[in-house]
Amino acid sequence: MKFARLIWANLVRKKVRLLLTIGSFAVALFLFAILGVVNNAFSLAGGVVSANRLVVTNRTSIINLLPLSYRDEILRVPGVSYVTHYNWFGGVYQDPKNFFPQFVMDPSTQRQVYPELKVPDQQWKTFLNDRQGAIVGAATMKRFGWKVGDRIPLHTTLYGLANVPFEFNIDGVYHGTHPQDDETQFWIQWDYFRENVPQAIKGQIGWYVIRIANPDDAPRIAKTIDQMYINSPNETRTETESAYAANWVKQFGNIKFLIVTIGMVVFFTLLLVTGNTMAIAVRERTPELAILKAIGFSDRAVLGFILSESMAIAIAGCVGLLLAAGAVPALAQAMPGMLPPLVMTPRLLLSGVGAALLVGIASAILPGLGAMRLRVVNALRRV
Amino acid sequence: MVSVDGGKSGSLIQVRELDKTYRRGNEDIHVLQGLNLDVDQGDFVAFMGPSGSGKTTMLNLLGGLDVPTRGSVTVAGDEITHMSRGKLTEWRARHVGFIFQMYNLIPVLTAFQNVELPLLLTKLSKAERRKHVEAALAIVGLADRMHHFPRQLSGGQEQRVAIARAIVADPTFLLCDEPTGDLDRKSADEVMELLRRLVDEYGKTVLMVTHDPVVARIAKQTLHMEKGVLVEAGARQEVVSGGAS
Known part of the structure; x- marks a missing residue:
């Protein structure tokens, strides 16, 4: 906790950049959540599908x-x-x-x-x-x-x-x-x-x-x-309710593939944006990181600072998940009966937080390792 | 008393047969060659010499920021040249206070927070840290500026904050690399007066690299370095009479 002030001070030193980066996370997580909700709706992963119901239709x-x-x-x-x-x-x-x-x-x-x-x-x-x-x-x-x-x-x-x-x-x-x-x-x-x-x-x-x-x-x-x-x-076709639902969804095309592909592109783009931001942030602070090391902060501590900043941005970006949770009822109301029920599940929200933290770590790992390996003598020579 | 012949024992800092060689392309550049040095507790030593003579390299080796090609550096009984990177970092936190030409304060932290940084690595409580930081800032005469950010301070004040940061954890010795190199004469005099007080009143050991003979006069002794070799040692008065002024 005693390092919190240092991490916070570094985090907010470029407020516009910070807000834009958090915004990138928020937009990506908003999309992730909405896509997840639609995907869940189409796959009827929730309670509307019962294991003890069968549907009989004309073959x-x-x-x-x-x-x-x-x-x-x-x-x-x-x-x-x-x-x-x-x-x-x-x-x-x-x-x-x-x-x-x-x-x-x-x-x-x-x-x-x-x-x-x-x-x-x-x-x-x-x-x-x-x-x-x-x-x-x-x-x-x-x-x-x-x-x-x-x-x-x-x-x-x-x-x-x-x-x-x-x-x-x-x-x-x-x-x-x-x-x-x-x-x-x-x-x-x-x-x-x-x-x-x-x-x-x-x-x-x-x-x-x-x-x-x-x-x-x-x-x-x-x-x-x-x-x-x-x-x-x-002739009849008898199938479980979930198989029936899956066949019904197939009428719309391969929704799951589409959603997963869009989701991956969104997160890969986010990774590049955040990784670039973290790399710039670390590069700008090379002399300061060198000073921290000179006065006794370990390589791991420096890596920890960089990762903490990135994770803090990722967590702040989770506001996108909350916005999505708020938007889902409105979305459901705007398209009544056209899609299966749209529901934001706690599991989906947790997946969003997990994905955000994963991107947070991944985007900071390279700049963080660079900072970790930084040699004080070389860094100070650049000042 | 500083010695460069390598024959002394029991000194705070002992440097023996120190070599540092860099490789540039196919060429070996011998920055330091067989350097010997003994510094006692409470010494205030200025290192002078032309650019590229090896002064800063020597300071980096003494501070555990770099490792020698050959030779040894022993500080208060700790032989540091064979320490791992991690151990060396811990050792620096305990024993060395750094003062750089460009102050190198963290711009997003206040003077208080900058000075507090080395103490974050200790087990001191928040209250104890505050006490130490206030004392260090009082010594450098900036108790009333503790909540100012570096951009709100003059160059001289920034360097005094850097000195407070260097002394707050009570290190074994201070290493100063051109501490007045970026200051006007008045601010430089204030900083040097502060360093002198740290030696005379608080018993600190200070090793300082400088190009400025006026600054070097404040030190108790001046050593000259040329082509990686300490070539001259003398008492402060001898340096002055040698034309430093």
């Missing part, structure tokens, strides 16, 4: 439907606890830019398959008794300023429903139990939907989600289900 494409009759057959497969099903409603609220995902769902099994999405019992009861009812995620409620009891018109062009004026009563609000849980969805009753769709679609659903008793049984159950419908007009 041809997710836009091809499956018969509702599969539900009871799937339920009979050993190890399957619950089966629920969904249709993509694809409605527009007032303007297409007001996008949020709407799912036609089966109220009788929804809560068993997604127990982490909580709806107050009284609201759920109201919903069950209201064919035009809807349960809406807290984020969407907040976004549009809706209240329970509001009546929401939606217009969809799918399923030949372009001329049907759908209106829904908000009967309740669901909340996730993990930060990663998606709170933007709009749930619609299957029965009400089925009443309105053309006869040919009445018994067709978009996809099934299955809750299984033991995650270890997932491969066997998936194989069994797909075998059941092989060579049928509607």
Whole structure:
């Protein structure tokens, strides 16, 4: 601690340069955090993916439907606890830019398959008794300023429903139990939907989600289900929820590669900028470092000073992580439903701090070693 | 009393057969050749000589900043020429106070903080360090400037702060390399008066390189160096009568 004043004095001797260097760190760490959040969102690393859920879709494409009759057959497969099903409603609220995902769902099994999405019992009861009812995620409620009891018109062009004026009563609000849980969805009753769709679609659903008793049984159950419908007009593709999510992300391209590449370029540039700054700072102070050595400061102490300065800059630059943490909710609100939930996790923040310290050390190591090896006699001769 | 014949024993600083050779291209440059020197506690020695005669090299060797090609330097019983780099650094912190021509203060530290630097390497408490620093600054007459930064001080004052830094840890001896070389006459006189007081009143041992015969007059003895060899030794009066003034 007694050297803190010396380190601090050296650190703040060129204030503009210090601020610019900290700024470089902050911008890089801000980008790192935002890219990390997007990457996490796409890989659904958080709690929305459950190990004991499987998703069954039409093998041809997710836009091809499956018969509702599969539900009871799937339920009979050993190890399957619950089966629920969904249709993509694809409605527009007032303007297409007001996008949020709407799912036609089966109220009788929804809560068993997604127990982490909580709806107050009284609201759920109201919903069950209201064919035009809807349960809406807290984020969407907040976004549009809706209240329970509001009546929401939606217009969809799918399923030949372009001329049907759908209106829904908000009967309740669901909340996730993990930060990663998606709170933007709009749930619609299957029965009400089925009443309105053309006869040919009445018994067709978009996809099934299955809750299984033991995650270890997932491969066997998936194989069994797909075998059941092989060579049928509607073959299935059964996969874990995480595999399903990964396939969905693939539609956007290789996001992870893109993010990792951008992140590496950002940090490499930061390394060059900071390394150059530290090299200049050390070079400017060569005579002073020589004096410190002359009066008895060891080579390691001098190296320690340089590393400490660099680390202090890196830590100060972590303000970029805090800014990113503050920006993520705003970002999520600006793109509701367009991306998976954007969440800044403590782990990501810690990774950011770790990356900052790593760059801090790496950028100071060469100038620091130079200062460490500095010969007093040679350095003083340059004065 | 300073001796250059190498026959004395029991002196504070003993230099024996000291050689320093630099290699430049294919050529060996013999900066010091078989140097012998004995300096006692409380001596105040000025080294004079033309540029390139080896004065600063000798000072660097005595201060453990450089290592000789051959020979030995023993200070207060410690033979320093075979010490490792780390040991030598520790030894310097304990035994040597450096005063340079360009003062070499840390510009971002106050006078107090500059003087405190050598004490940061000791186990003294903060309060003890403060006491020592205030005492050192009082000796050099700058107690009222302790919170000034180097840029707020005159050249003479800066050098006095450098002297306070050199003496604050109570080293065995002081090495001064052209301590007045960058000062006007008045400031140079003040600095030399200060060095004289350190010797006469505080019993310090001072070895000083200078080009200035007026400055050299303040020392108790002056040694002349030419081509890496100490060629003359004399008492202060002899140097003066030898035409230094």
